[in-house]
Amino acid sequence: MKILLVFPRIEHGVITFKDRGSWRTIVSGYPIITLPHIAALTPREHSVKIINENYDPIDFDEDVDLVGITCYTMTAPRVYQIADEFRKRGKTVVLGGYHPTALPEEARQHADSVVMGMADASWPQVIKDFGEGKLKPIYERNHDFDISIVPPLRRDLIKHNPFLGALQTTRGCTNQCEFCAISSFCGNVVMQRPVKAVVEEIKNMPNKLFIFHDPHLTLHRKYAMEIFKEMIRQKIHKGWAANGTSNILGKVDKEFLELARKSGCVEWFVGFESVNQEALNNIKKTHNKVEDFKKMIKRVHDHDMTIQGGIIFGFDEDTPDIFDTTLETINDWDLDVLEVNILTPYPGTPLFDRLERDGRILTRDWSLYNQVNVVFKPKNMTEKELLEGARKVAKEFYSSYNLFKKVSKIMVTTKKFSGIIPAATSVSYRRYYKRDFNF
Numbered sequence: 001m002k003i004l005l006v007f008p009r010i011e012h013g014v015i016t017f018k019d020r021g022s023w024r025t026i027v028s029g030y031p032i033i034t035l036p037h038i039a040a041l042t043p044r045e046h047s048v049k050i051i052n053e054n055y056d057p058i059d060f061d062e063d064v065d066l067v068g069i070t071c072y073t074m075t076a077p078r079v080y081q082i083a084d085e086f087r088k089r090g091k092t093v094v095l096g097g098y099h100p101t102a103l104p105e106e107a108r109q110h111a112d113s114v115v116m117g118m119a120d121a122s123w124p125q126v127i128k129d130f131g132e133g134k135l136k137p138i139y140e141r142n143h144d145f146d147i148s149i150v151p152p153l154r155r156d157l158i159k160h161n162p163f164l165g166a167l168q169t170t171r172g173c174t175n176q177c178e179f180c181a182i183s184s185f186c187g188n189v190v191m192q193r194p195v196k197a198v199v200e201e202i203k204n205m206p207n208k209l210f211i212f213h214d215p216h217l218t219l220h221r222k223y224a225m226e227i228f229k230e231m232i233r234q235k236i237h238k239g240w241a242a243n244g245t246s247n248i249l250g251k252v253d254k255e256f257l258e259l260a261r262k263s264g265c266v267e268w269f270v271g272f273e274s275v276n277q278e279a280l281n282n283i284k285k286t287h288n289k290v291e292d293f294k295k296m297i298k299r300v301h302d303h304d305m306t307i308q309g310g311i312i313f314g315f316d317e318d319t320p321d322i323f324d325t326t327l328e329t330i331n332d333w334d335l336d337v338l339e340v341n342i343l344t345p346y347p348g349t350p351l352f353d354r355l356e357r358d359g360r361i362l363t364r365d366w367s368l369y370n371q372v373n374v375v376f377k378p379k380n381m382t383e384k385e386l387l388e389g390a391r392k393v394a395k396e397f398y399s400s401y402n403l404f405k406k407v408s409k410i411m412v413t414t415k416k417f418s419g420i421i422p423a424a425t426s427v428s429y430r431r432y433y434k435r436d437f438n439f
């Protein structure tokens, strides 16, 4: 059987369709592991091809039996177009990922089959059923599989960015933050791969730099430390970045930070989300304590690592002064890299359900669900104030002068070539905020 896996084009973000054909798509670009993972789950007797539309055009007349397309909320409109084109030509289309899992009936209008949740157990079943002419319209979540025997990713099918790789050790998250899509997607399942398999994968990855695509690597402190120790023991000299939570990174825990650094860490991404504790409490991100953030950042800097902080604007507690307060606060924290987000209610999340109940969802144009547009009615400011405020924060944080200062400081803090990960992220953020926020 000939199987084609498609990653749709993205119009916003670090590397997007708009960059297609430029040098950026070859040397940079964010490593996407979803389709190499699904390819790895495909029984070897079938041939698999991956097309990432941000790099290569799709040939709708290609001779294939089955087309699998991955779908985020933001990419859903394009995914549906692609699916419709293939189906017009008589091909069978399967959709999977976060958006079809949240809205399977919507996705079904454009597909022969929808896979909900993780693909590990379902995808081989889909292929078998398709081969026997018994494809089901919907495959409900089936998370009953052994994560320790997940096959190695088909990295041979990744064509771009030879420098930066990615892997995932953990699925799911125990936190229940109202806006986050992970818990509803994973159905409260949390799984971790064996340390040995993870370190083996890191060793065999062709890239010198890599990112852990985990919800966060601080879920189980001891598990992460075992990975760090094994990397050190096996003398794996690679630079890496990961998501982490402020409560673990902020603990007086020299051992964790020392091991992380020694094993190659140069950056932690932390979802601070807000400088307003009340907002954090109400979205159930109570493990975040605003009063501890500054100390935590200093502690991480003292261990020669940097912090990328995620901030979200638009919580019900936010008033128009939140933008200036946030800018002042993050300058005081000495944050290295900033991700500026407008609160986005992803279908499937408790946030979406609440805003929908209250009649506050303004549009179902999913292409706008990308964290740089306002798609709901804010409580204590106008939509314009929210958009303009977020824009102002991005513009000030990423002014040419500030960017120069931040990038130089990142290289001094990390003292390593792999400091290029946070440094290049800053440069990319400036580029794409300039484009997406139009400044």
Ligand code: B12
Pocket (backbone or CB within 6 Å): 010, 012, 013, 014, 015, 030, 031, 032, 033, 034, 037, 038, 068, 069, 070, 071, 072, 073, 074, 094, 095, 096, 097, 098, 099, 115, 117, 118, 119, 120, 123, 168, 172, 179, 180, 181, 182, 213, 214, 215, 341, 346, 347, 369, 370, 371
């Ligand atoms: C790494 C990551 C990124 C990376 C790379 C993104 C990428 N395109 O791969 C970066 C930083 C660029 C990124 C950006 C964004 N991300 Co992101 N990201 C993640 C993260 C942490 C891991 C994704 C991953 O690689 N998983 C590993 C692979 C193997 O799993 P997977 O992709 O989920 O696929 C599995 C299933 O979904 C399913 N599946 C998926 N596709 C298909 C297709 C078929 C046919 C089948 C059968 C099954 C199937 O099977 C797979 C294996 O089990 C997730 C959170 C998480 N831990 O999952 C958020 C997450 C996916 N991101 C999210 C969002 C919102 C974004 C942004 C829009 C945010 C922004 N600020 O702009 C952008 C999107 C821009 C873009 N260019 O894609 C949301 C998605 C919510 C939603 N409903 O759409 C998540 C869930 C985070 C969250 N907390 O809400 N992200």
